[in-house]
Amino acid sequence: MTTHNMFHEPVMLAEVLSALKLRDGGIYVDGTFGAGGYTRAILEKARCKVVAIDRDPDAIQAGQALARQHAERLTLVEGRFGDMPALLANSGISSVDGVVLDIGVSSMQLDEPARGFSFMRDGPLDMRMAQAGATAADAVNTLAPEQLSRIIHIFGEESRARAIARAIVRARDTEPIATTGALVSAIEKATGRQRAQDRIHPATRTFQALRIHVNGELDELVAALHAAEKFLAPGGRLVVVTFHSLEDRIVKRFFTSRAGKLSLASRHLPEARTPPPPSFELPFKGHLEATSGETARNPRARSAKLRAGIRTQAPPMASIADEIGVSTAGRH
Ligand SMILES: C[S@@+](CC[C@H](N)C(=O)[O-])C[C@H]1O[C@@H](n2cnc3c(N)ncnc32)[C@H](O)[C@@H]1O
Numbered sequence: 001m002t003t004h005n006m007f008h009e010p011v012m013l014a015e016v017l018s019a020l021k022l023r024d025g026g027i028y029v030d031g032t033f034g035a036g037g038y039t040r041a042i043l044e045k046a047r048c049k050v051v052a053i054d055r056d057p058d059a060i061q062a063g064q065a066l067a068r069q070h071a072e073r074l075t076l077v078e079g080r081f082g083d084m085p086a087l088l089a090n091s092g093i094s095s096v097d098g099v100v101l102d103i104g105v106s107s108m109q110l111d112e113p114a115r116g117f118s119f120m121r122d123g124p125l126d127m128r129m130a131q132a133g134a135t136a137a138d139a140v141n142t143l144a145p146e147q148l149s150r151i152i153h154i155f156g157e158e159s160r161a162r163a164i165a166r167a168i169v170r171a172r173d174t175e176p177i178a179t180t181g182a183l184v185s186a187i188e189k190a191t192g193r194q195r196a197q198d199r200i201h202p203a204t205r206t207f208q209a210l211r212i213h214v215n216g217e218l219d220e221l222v223a224a225l226h227a228a229e230k231f232l233a234p235g236g237r238l239v240v241v242t243f244h245s246l247e248d249r250i251v252k253r254f255f256t257s258r259a260g261k262l263s264l265a266s267r268h269l270p271e272a273r274t275p276p277p278p279s280f281e282l283p284f285k286g287h288l289e290a291t292s293g294e295t296a297r298n299p300r301a302r303s304a305k306l307r308a309g310i311r312t313q314a315p316p317m318a319s320i321a322d323e324i325g326v327s328t329a330g331r332h
């Protein structure tokens with residue numbers, strides 16, 4: 001393990017804090033508590049309250065000391081950020097001043113071989129953030145070949161998806177694939193081993209695809225964006241950090257449509273129809289990236305993109321879930 005992997009600095013923290021525009025007395029939702037990096041900094045920066053959510057029981061467990069330290073101001077909740085409406089309602093909250101999401105796996109999850117997220121470390125082929133439900137091993141050993149290929153193609157943006165799915169099926173016909181190492185060798189049968197000139201390991205995209213599938217990650221993201229739109233008070237901020245293009249595309253499309261820059265309904269409605277008033281204003285154009293100083297210290301920050309919106313007075317808009325079509329890859 002290199003010293004880089006030991007590094008657990010929260011990604012784009014300064015930019016996140018500034019985009020949230022914290023104020024004393026505010027209520028903020030950290031939808032991805034993880035190692036608590038954002039939550040800790042938010043609590044330090046303003047006399048505010050934080051509701052921090054994580055679906056991983058280990059993250060919630062590790063956060064108990066921080067919750068005790070800020071007993072009056074921090075509520076730690078085990079659950080899915082896509083379920084934010086119910087989780088906030090349970091805490092008696094009907095409106096918030098900011099929501100931050102730092103999408104993806106934490107270093108704690110990635111670095112622990114027993115969680116099965118990493119193709120670099122041999123361990124059980126698990127990949128469940130919530131440690132409940134079907135595992136990645138269940139998926140690769142039971143899904144129909146076409147479905148596996150669709151998942152790998154869509155969620156992994158992998159051009160060799162068919163060949164990889166075939167190799168997985170050949171391997172599981174001999175013996176169920178139970179470990180990350182066994183999956184990596186099945187993938188390498190289709191792709192060959194990593195060569196010096198390859199930018200990324202041949203298993204990277206398939207592992208990403210299975211992780212997204214196992215955790216329903218894109219559906220979760222879409223649900224959380226809509227929940228934030230519903231719960232943010234006028235002037236409240238939504239700040240989202242993503243790490244790959246599938247997620248960023250969803251966030252970008254959401255903000256573009258909410259800011260009135262793209263009428264998602266235009267395909268289905270008469271041209272003359274007045275678009276709904278924007279539910280978000282954009283504090284800056286496009287996205288922010290980590291500084292070169294941060295990416296030099298923390299390689300994970302290299303692919304980070306931060307997008308933000310400021311909630312207006314307008315009512316929430318219609319769902320973008322159908323337009324995005326994210327749930328279809330894994331379910332047919
Ligand atoms: C990149 S880490 C967050 C790191 C955090 N910002 C910090 O500073 O320590 C992402 C975390 O979000 C959690 N997570 C991912 N998807 C989730 C979901 N749908 N609902 C709740 N938590 C989720 C993961 O379990 C993981 O702990």
